Amino acid sequence: MANEKVSKLIFDDKVKPVSYYEEKYVPRNLKEGAIVTRYAPSPTGKVHMGHLYSSLIGQKIAHDTGGVYFLRIEDTDKKREVSNGVESIVHDLKHFHITFDEGMMGENQETGSYGPYLQSNRKEIYHAYIRDLLLKGKAYVSFVTSEELEEIRKKQESKKERIGYYGKYAKDRFLKEEEIIERIQKGEPFTIRYLSQGDFEKKVVIKDLVKGKVVMPENDIDTVIMKADGLPTYHFAHAVDDHLMKTTHVIRGDEWLSSVPIHVELFKAIGANIPKYAHISPLMKEENGVRRKLSKRKDPEAAVRFYEEEGIPVEAVTTYLMTVANSNFEEFLIYNKDKTIDDFTFDFKKMSKSGAMFDLEKLKNISRNYLSTLKATTIYEQLLHFASQYDKEFFALISKYKEETIAILNIEREQKKPRKDFYAYSDIKNQIWYMYDELFTPNMYEWGTIADKKEILNILNTYLEKYYDASFDEPTWFLKLKDLAEEFGYAREVKEYKQNPEAFKGHIGDISMVLRVALTSKAMTPNLYDIIQILGKERILKRIDLLK
RNA sequence: GGCUCGUUGGUGAAGUGGUUUAACACAUAGCCCUCUCAAGGCUACAUUCAUGGGUUCAAAUCCCAUACGAGUCACCA
Numbered sequence: 039m040a041n042e043k044v045s046k047l048i049f050d051d052k053v054k055p056v057s058y059y060e061e062k063y064v065p066r067n068l069k070e071g072a073i074v075t076r077y078a079p080s081p082t083g084k085v086h087m088g089h090l091y092s093s094l095i096g097q098k099i100a101h102d103t104g105g106v107y108f109l110r111i112e113d114t115d116k117k118r119e120v121s122n123g124v125e126s127i128v129h130d131l132k133h134f135h136i137t138f139d140e141g142m143m144g145e146n147q148e149t150g151s152y153g154p155y156l157q158s159n160r161k162e163i164y165h166a167y168i169r170d171l172l173l174k175g176k177a178y179v180s181f182v183t184s185e186e187l188e189e190i191r192k193k194q195e196s197k198k199e200r201i202g203y204y205g206k207y208a209k210d211r212f213l214k215e216e217e218i219i220e221r222i223q224k225g226e227p228f229t230i231r232y233l234s235q236g237d238f239e240k241k242v243v244i245k246d247l248v249k250g251k252v253v254m255p256e257n258d259i260d261t262v263i264m265k266a267d268g269l270p271t272y273h274f275a276h277a278v279d280d281h282l283m284k285t286t287h288v289i290r291g292d293e294w295l296s297s298v299p300i301h302v303e304l305f306k307a308i309g310a311n312i313p314k315y316a317h318i319s320p321l322m323k324e325e326n327g328v329r330r331k332l333s334k335r336k337d338p339e340a341a342v343r344f345y346e347e348e349g350i351p352v353e354a355v356t357t358y359l360m361t362v363a364n365s366n367f368e369e370f371l372i373y374n375k376d377k378t379i380d381d382f383t384f385d386f387k388k389m390s391k392s393g394a395m396f397d398l399e400k401l402k403n404i405s406r407n408y409l410s411t412l413k414a415t416t417i418y419e420q421l422l423h424f425a426s427q428y429d430k431e432f433f434a435l436i437s438k439y440k441e442e443t444i445a446i447l448n449i450e451r452e453q454k455k456p457r458k459d460f461y462a463y464s465d466i467k468n469q470i471w472y473m474y475d476e477l478f479t480p481n482m483y484e485w486g487t488i489a490d491k492k493e494i495l496n497i498l499n500t501y502l503e504k505y506y507d508a509s510f511d512e513p514t515w516f517l518k519l520k521d522l523a524e525e526f527g528y529a530r531e532v533k534e535y536k537q538n539p540e541a542f543k544g545h546i547g548d549i550s551m552v553l554r555v556a557l558t559s560k561a562m563t564p565n566l567y568d569i570i571q572i573l574g575k576e577r578i579l580k581r582i583d584l585l586k
Numbered sequence: 587g588g589c590u591c592g593u594u595g596g597u598g599a600a601g602u603g604g605u606u607u608a609a610c611a612c613a614u615a616g617c618c619c620u621c622u623c624a625a626g627g628c629u630a631c632a633u634u635c636a637u638g639g640g641u642u643c644a645a646a647u648c649c650c651a652u653a654c655g656a657g658u659c660a661c662c663a
Contacts, residue, residue, distance in 0.1 A: 080663050115662055184661080191659095200588055201659055229661050238589095254590065265661040272663050296590060296658040319592085320656090329655070361611085365599050368611055390599080392592045393656075400598070400612045410625085450624080459624045469624095519621075532621080550621040562623035 040175035044218050048179075048230075049169045052162065056170045056308075059163055063152055063282045072105035075287040076141070076280075077131075080112045081123025085130035085342040086334045087396065088291065088321050091359050093136050095318070096289045098384050100139075105286070109141035110155045110279060114269045124156075130342045134352050152283040157275055164270040167278050167308055168230055168263060176307055177263060179218050180210035180231045202259045204234065211260065230264040232274075234303065242299050247287075247316035247386035249295065257299035273300050281310035292317040316386050319393040321362070332396050339398050349424040349463025353378075354405035361404070362396075364388040402461040410456040414448035417466075421447075424463035432467050435474050442572060446473050449568040457564060472558045473572065480584045481559035488548055497526060497552050498582050508575045512567045523549040557581050 066074060077093045079085075100107035111124055120126075125145045131137070140150025148155045171177035187203065194201050211233060222228060236256035244252045263274035270278070280288060295317045305312045321332040323340075332340045345355050360367045360379050370382055409417065418440070425433035436443045447466075450457040460466050471477040488494060504525075505518040520530040527543045529535035535545035554566050557578060563569060570578065 078663095082663080112663065118662070180661095182661095187660085195587075198587070202588095227661090231661095249591065252590070255588095259659085262661050267661080269661090271661070276663095291657095292591075293657055294663090317591095322656095324597090331656090362598070365611085368598085369600090369609095372610080390592095394599090395597060397597055397612070403612060406624095455626055457624055516621080523621095545621085547621045554622065560623090564623075566621070 039173050041172045041178070041215070044179060044215060044222070045169045045172045047219060047222050048172075049165050053165045053169055054162070056166050059166060059282060063284065066106065066284045068106070069104050071103055073099050073103040073287050074106045074108075074283070074285050075100050075289055076108045076110050076283070076285055077136075077138070078110045078112050078276075078279075078290075079127055080115060080118065081120055081127065082118045083120050083123070083126070083334070085127055087332055087340050087342060087359075090131070090134055090136070090342050090355075091321060091363065092289050092291070092318055093131060094134070094356060094359055095316075095363055095384060096287075097136050098379070099287070102384070106139045108150060108152070108155065108283070109138040109143075110283070111142050111157060112272065112275065113156060113158045114265075114272065114275055116158075116267070116269075130346075133346050134342070134356060157279070158269070160275075160279070161269065163282070164264070164275060164278055165268075168270070168274070171232065171263070171307060172230065175233070177230050177232050178211060178260075179213070179222070179228050180260075180262075181213075181221055181226055181228050182210055200238070203231070203261075204238075204259045208260045227266040229262045229266055231260040232263050232304065232307065234258045234260050236299070236303055242302055244298050244302075244315065246295070246298075247314060248319070248389045249292070249317055249391055252295065252298075254296070254299050257303050259300070261300055261304075263304070273297065273304060277301060277304040277308055277310065280313055281305065281308060285313050287314045287316060289316045289318065292319050316389075318363075319390060321396040322393040323396055329393075329395070331393070339396070347428060347464075349421075349428065349465075350401070350405055350461065351408055351420070351463075354401060354408045354461075357408065358401040358404050360384075361400075362394050365390075405461040406458040409460060410451070410458045414444045414451055417447050418444045421463050421466055428464065429467065435476060439474065442473070445572050446470050449564045449572075459564070472560060472563075473569070475577065475580075478581070479559060480581070481555060488544065488552060493526075494552055494556075495586060497522070497549060498556055498585070500525065501553065502579065502582065506575075506578070508571070515567050515570070519550060519553070520546055556585060 066072075068074070075096045077089070077096055079089060097107045099105070109128070111127075113119055113123075122145060124142050128142065128144055140148075140152065141155040142148050154160050168177065172179075182203070190203065190207050191201055194207070208231070210231070234257060236258040238255045238258045240256045241253050242256050244254065246252055261273055262271050264270055276288075279285075298315060302312055321340075322329050323332045323337055324330075325336075334340045338344050345352075356379060357367075357371070360382070364382075364384055366388055367379075367382055371377065374381065412420075418436070421443075422433065422436060425436060447470075460469055488497075501519075501522050505522045507518075510518065523546045524530055526549070528549050529542040529545040532545045532547055535542050550566060551561065554563055555561060557566075557573060558569060573581070
């Protein structure tokens with residue numbers, strides 16, 4: 039046994055033998071082909087769109103195959119940690135219906151028998167494996183400082199050699215045991231590095247589920263597996279955790295692709311099977327003609343919270359993301375109108391190898407379409423839920439006028455080609471505010487082609503006296519409006535006017551515009567007849583009165 | 587600089603040697619419909635698949651080179 043004295047110095051007696059963990063974490067009892075995968079974020083802030091994107095895929099393939107989706111928190115970098123990070127992650131994902139079968143459930147809760155799922159609580163486990171490698175001579179203690187590393191790098195650069203701590207440059211490989219003990223006892227900070235057996239001239243072949251076959255040189259760099267603070271690095275924790283937690287598939291951003299040779303070596307070193315990898319391309323954003331990754335800091339739409347706060351329906355966001363992941367999903371939905379994401383078979387092979395530009399406009403379009411398929415009562419409930427958190431004033435109004443609000447939301451909805459005029463719950467108020475007396479203010483300016491106020495009032499008064507009756511059905515109502523137009527010298531039909539513009543003051547459109555603006559203060563509204571019916575006689579009189 | 591990946595219209599893309607005069611969707615523009623708006627219908631939008639060579643009767647599809655872009659080369663994940 040190598041390094042026996044050294045490891046006694048570093049690890050206390052509580053550290054169990056590796057065999058303990060190998061026996062404790064038994065293979066999962068799942069059916070053939072079941073996928074076990076995880077979301078493994080570091081708790082550094084809010085969930086990013088790219089995270090949602092990959093967790094959507096992870097959850098789907100795990101559940102479609104009868105597997106397990108779990109949440110492991112990678113908090114080995116204590117400097118970057120954010121308070122309530124876990125809570126925030128769980129909340130953001132839950133809003134998008136992403137829930138976990140096991141793992142972290144909240145700041146200090148977890149379920150599942152492959153835990154702990156918080157890496158900082160797994161220190162003993164990592165130590166067991168690190169000590170094992172140390173004793174087998176596969177790892178060694180290193181005192182190299184970042185300054186020394188920098189010097190090595192410069193030397194390599196000037197000699198045009200490959201950069202890194204490898205081979206002859208890995209000078210601490212050759213430290214004598216006595217020296218190591220002495221320096222540790224002096225309190226000198228140290229790390230533990232894996233003693234790489236790799237050969238840069240040899241190749242490793244990676245069969246990535248997204249990128250396909252990738253051939254890379256073997257890793258020959260002695261990567262740090264335990265940091266000076268005693269916590270493992272990502273690379274080592276990844277190998278140990280996914281081995282013990284019986285992960286079958288690792289889905290992660292493609293920035294990890296070039297680390298796979300290290301991971302392969304580490305998995306082999308601890309005697310573990312190598313999981314299947316799927317390295318997914320990032321969501322991109324274009325700014326000033328430059329393509330870059332969608333950034334949480336620069337792009338508000340990158341934070342998953344944005345959609346919750348905007349009231350963009352969860353279904354729209356997930357549909358969009360699935361469309362980006364597997365573009366055939368879009369056609370699948372066109373031909374299977376009543377189907378959802380759950381009926382669709384996701385395929386890694388259909389994923390793009392290069393990063394897709396994130397297209398908010400397309401997402402909004404999907405959202406408009408989605409919202410147009412909902413029943414008015416459903417929209418109402420969702421709107422109520424949204425407003426209760428983000429618009430208290432509007433919440434009070436729609437609560438008070440429940441039936442009326444549903445009627446407003448139902449305008450031009452239950453028909454073959456429903457209206458598609460809003461893409462988010464936050465957008466609804468902009469479209470219908472004038473229907474509430476509390477929000478309505480008369481508009482004196484948008485009268486279309488008719489400028490004379492006397493004429494306007496005359497038209498409105500005549501309408502009320504001779505042509506308005508709340509009991510009219512739509513065709514009758516419109517016929518009456520045409521009668522009104524005729525009385526004032528406006529054409530009954532637009533065509534009629536266009537054929538002979540000199541014969542008329544204007545046409546029916548001008549007359550209905552007068553009515554529309556008087557009642558809604560807006561030049562653009564949904565079907566006027568529906569609005570009139572919902573307002574009712576009393577409020578119509580009142581609104582017209584406001585103009586006098 | 588080394589290693590790796592990528593490159594089809596403004597955007598997401600289909601496409602895996604001949605049915606492609608390059609699908610579909612978003613965006614944009616025009617027309618139609620129409621009492622306004624939204625929607626809907628129709629039309630337009632890559633003679634060409636980063637560029638240059640090659641293989642082949644035939645290439646966006648196979649091969650090579652070049653260019654450009656991205657990732658990585660931490661005691662960050």
